[in-house]
Amino acid sequence: MNLIRNIPAAASAAALLPCLLFGTTGFLTWLGARGAWLLLPSALGAPFAVPGLRFAPLGEQPWSALAAELAGVAVLVAVVWWATARSVARRPDASAVRAFLAGWGAFALGAAAAGVPRALLPAWEMGLGPAGWYAMLAGGLVTGLLWGSTLGWICGFARLATRPRAAVAA
Numbered sequence: 001m002n003l004i005r006n007i008p009a010a011a012s013a014a015a016l017l018p019c020l021l022f023g024t025t026g027f028l029t030w031l032g033a034r035g036a037w038l039l040l041p042s043a044l045g046a047p048f049a050v051p052g053l054r055f056a057p058l059g060e061q062p063w064s065a066l067a068a069e070l071a072g073v074a075v076l077v078a079v080v081w082w083a084t085a086r087s088v089a090r091r092p093d094a095s096a097v098r099a100f101l102a103g104w105g106a107f108a109l110g111a112a113a114a115g116v117p118r119a120l121l122p123a124w125e126m127g128l129g130p131a132g133w134y135a136m137l138a139g140g141l142v143t144g145l146l147w148g149s150t151l152g153w154i155c156g157f158a159r160l161a162t163r164p165r166a167a168v169a170a
Helices: 002-022 025-034 036-043 063-090 096-126 130-151 153-161
Strands: none
Touching (some): 002 063, 002 153, 025 036, 063 096, 096 130, 096 153
C-alpha cells in the first residue's frame, strides 16, 4: 500500500524535470537556435513550452512573469498529482499500457492547465478586453496541451516504473 501512495509523488517529481530543463537559459538558447519554428506560437502571444522553474526572471522580463511561471509550475505539479492519484484510486492494478497512458495524460492535462495563468497574465498586463482574454486563454490551453502531449512520456514512464506489480501465483 505504501507504494500506491508514492505513485503520485513520483509522477509529480517527474513533471518537474521538464520544468527544470525549460527553466535554464542555456537550454532555451540551444532550442531557440535549433528549433526556431517552435517559437512561432510565442510570437503570437501564447506561452512557450511548459512553465520554466527558475528563481530569477529571464532576461528583462518583469517579476510578474516569473510569478506566472512559478504559478504554472505549481498548477502543473498539482494537476499531475491529482490525475495520477485519481487513476491509481480507480484502477490500482492497471496494465502497463494503461498506467503509461495515465501518466502521459496527466502531464498533458497539467500542461494545459498550467498554460492558463501563463496566458492570462500578459492579457491582463496588456489591458485586453474580454475577446483578448478568451483568445489568450485558448492559446494557453492549446499550446499547453500540445507541449504536454509532446513531453508527457516523461510522466508516463514514471507512472509505469512505480506501477504495483501483480502477485504471481505459483
